[in-house]
Amino acid sequence: MNEKLVIAVLAGTTREQRESIKAAHYIADFASQLEDVEVIFVDPKDFSFPGDGNDPEGKDPRYTEIVAKADAFFIVTPEYNHSFPGSLKRMLDSELALYNHKPVAFAGASNGNWGGVRAVESLLTAVRETGLVTLSWDVYFPYVQNIFDAEGRIKEEYRERYEKSLGKLFDELLLFAQMFKQLRQGEKS
Numbered sequence: 001m002n003e004k005l006v007i008a009v010l011a012g013t014t015r016e017q018r019e020s021i022k023a024a025h026y027i028a029d030f031a032s033q034l035e036d037v038e039v040i041f042v043d044p045k046d047f048s049f050p051g052d053g054n055d056p057e058g059k060d061p062r063y064t065e066i067v068a069k070a071d072a073f074f075i076v077t078p079e080y081n082h083s084f085p086g087s088l089k090r091m092l093d094s095e096l097a098l099y100n101h102k103p104v105a106f107a108g109a110s111n112g113n114w115g116g117v118r119a120v121e122s123l124l125t126a127v128r129e130t131g132l133v134t135l136s137w138d139v140y141f142p143y144v145q146n147i148f149d150a151e152g153r154i155k156e157e158y159r160e161r162y163e164k165s166l167g168k169l170f171d172e173l174l175l176f177a178q179m180f181k182q183l184r185q186g187e188k189s
């Protein structure tokens with residue numbers, strides 16, 4: 001039996017009325033139906049990162065454990081002032097070496113027609129410095145408030161489009177995850 005690949009799906013904001021959390025849960029649910037995949041959902045609301053930086057006192061040990069265990073990441077970010085939220089940056093900043101040689105995919109979300117593309121573009125600079133390896137395309141949720149129903153289920157008219165995009169993106173993410181897992185195992189031996 002294949003060892004499962006562990007994908008950490010990171011929600012990007014702690015905002016009370018956040019809509020992008022629906023996209024994050026949808027992506028996590030999608031991934032959990034894939035073969036030989038274990039999904040860990042990371043809501044920044046559930047973690048605590050005192051101060052700034054990645055000194056031991058600035059970490060949350062539960063997040064450290066997840067980053068250590070993850071073979072790949074999927075970050076789902078809303079766009080705030082043409083960038084990504086501070087809580088996502090704070091969470092990402094709290095680790096460094098444990099991200100190295102692991103792939104990451106992105107989804108953006110916004111209440112307008114840009115779909116969070118500027119948030120994802122601005123994430124690239126920070127993420128590159130962590131050692132995470134980015135893919136060459138993303139998934140976007142423009143007018144995210146219209147895509148899911150009140151219970152967070154994707155509306156029927158959007159289902160096919162997003163299943164197709166996510167299918168392609170996860171094929172690539174899992175391919176990278178497997179390759180880099182083997183690379184890291186080689187580095188350890």
Ligand SMILES: Cc1cc2nc3c(=O)[nH]c(=O)nc-3n(C[C@H](O)[C@H](O)[C@H](O)COP(=O)(O)O)c2cc1C
Pocket residue numbers: 013015017018019020021078079080081082083109110111112114115116144145
């Ligand atoms: C502080 C703040 C700044 C925002 N700035 C932008 C922006 O620059 N561009 C944009 O398309 N939407 C912007 N939005 C609206 C978000 O796209 C909208 O809230 C959407 O639902 C996704 O974010 P959410 O998960 O917080 O709901 C902003 C929202 C907040 C709270």
